[in-house]
Amino acid sequence: MKNLSNIEINEKEDYVLVSINPKIYFLDVIYSAAYILLDKAHIVLDGDPEEEIIAEIRPKGKQDLRALAMAFNDELLNYSVYKTQSEKNKGIRQAIIQRALLTSGFNDKDTEIEDPDGIAVPWEDKYENDNKNKQTKKRSKDKSK
Amino acid sequence: MKMTIKTNKQRNEVKINLNNALYPAEAINMAAEAFKVVGEVKAGGTVTIKPKDNKTNLKELGYEFCDYVLGLIGNRSF
Numbered sequence: 242m243k244n245l246s247n248i249e250i251n252e253k254e255d256y257v258l259v260s261i262n263p264k265i266y267f268l269d270v271i272y273s274a275a276y277i278l279l280d281k282a283h284i285v286l287d288g289d290p291e292e293e294i295i296a297e298i299r300p301k302g303k304q305d306l307r308a309l310a311m312a313f314n315d316e317l318l319n320y321s322v323y324k325t326q327s328e329k330n331k332g333i334r335q336a337i338i339q340r341a342l343l344t345s346g347f348n349d350k351d352t353e354i355e356d357p358d359g360i361a362v363p364w365e366d367k368y369e370n371d372n373k374n375k376q377t378k379k380r381s382k383d384k385s386k
Numbered sequence: 387m388k389m390t391i392k393t394n395k396q397r398n399e400v401k402i403n404l405n406n407a408l409y410p411a412e413a414i415n416m417a418a419e420a421f422k423v424v425g426e427v428k429a430g431g432t433v434t435i436k437p438k439d440n441k442t443n444l445k446e447l448g449y450e451f452c453d454y455v456l457g458l459i460g461n462r463s464f
Contacts, residue, residue: 268408276460283449284456286408287389294408297389299449 248310256299257306259313263290266317270324271296274316282309391448399436400444402451409455417455 249258261271268290275284275296282301288294298309354361390403404414418429424447425437435447 272456272459275456279453279457279460283453285389285391285404285449285452286456287405288408290407 247314248307250306250310252306255306256297257310259296259298259310260288261294261296261317263292263294266321267324268294270317270320273320274313277316278309278313281312284313389452391445391452393444393448395444397436398440398442398444399434400448400451402433402435402448403431404433404452404455410459413455413458416458417451420454421451 247260249260251257263271266274271286271294275286278284278298280301281304283299285297285299286294287297296313298306298313300306300309388403389405390401392401393399394401414433415429418427418433421427421435424442425435427436428434433451435451437444437447
């Protein structure tokens with residue numbers, strides 16, 4: 242069976258190299274995986290984005306190098322799946338947003354509901370008479386002064 | 387350009403070369419600007435950081451700079 246390991250451990254200098262195939266993992270995915278591990282290790286990327294990218298991982302403090310490299314591999318896979326799923330759902334997501342924007346109450350006729358108790362009275366209709374009364378009262382007061 | 391972090395204890399500075407194909411120049415320049423609080427920073431092809439005090443771990447500073455650039459790329463904030 243072929244060994245698929247992409248990890249090269251350097252115990253002496255306390256770092257691990259992980260080689261990544263950019264044809265399998267996109268650059269965005271590599272950045273995201275590296276970013277998520279920044280609190281545990283220093284990460285430097287090198288190599289050719291067309292051929293092979295090397296991630297140099299240096300732990301911050303004492304950590305198992307192999308476990309760190311495997312965690313990086315896991316994150317690569319994790320973000321890869323996320324990216325694929327997010328691209329698959331792109332159309333649905335856009336449709337939901339469009340629908341939400343279209344039905345956000347700009348068109349009153351579409352959002353009309355039944356109101357048997359007559360509660361839903363527009364503000365203008367409800368207080369128009371009150372305002373008129375107040376205004377006339379004020380005017381009459383002013384005149385009396 | 388191949389990535390290197392070279393320290394010079396006598397001159398109390400660290401020179402960082404980042405791979406331009408993987409690290410956008412805008413992100414490097416933005417990080418260089420942010421690291422001016424640490425000391426003197428010269429950006430360009432090679433970033434040179436000369437900390438204000440001579441107790442700073444230069445190698446660590448170099449790696450912190452690389453992490454900062456990666457953080458900017460990860461946040462897409464440039």
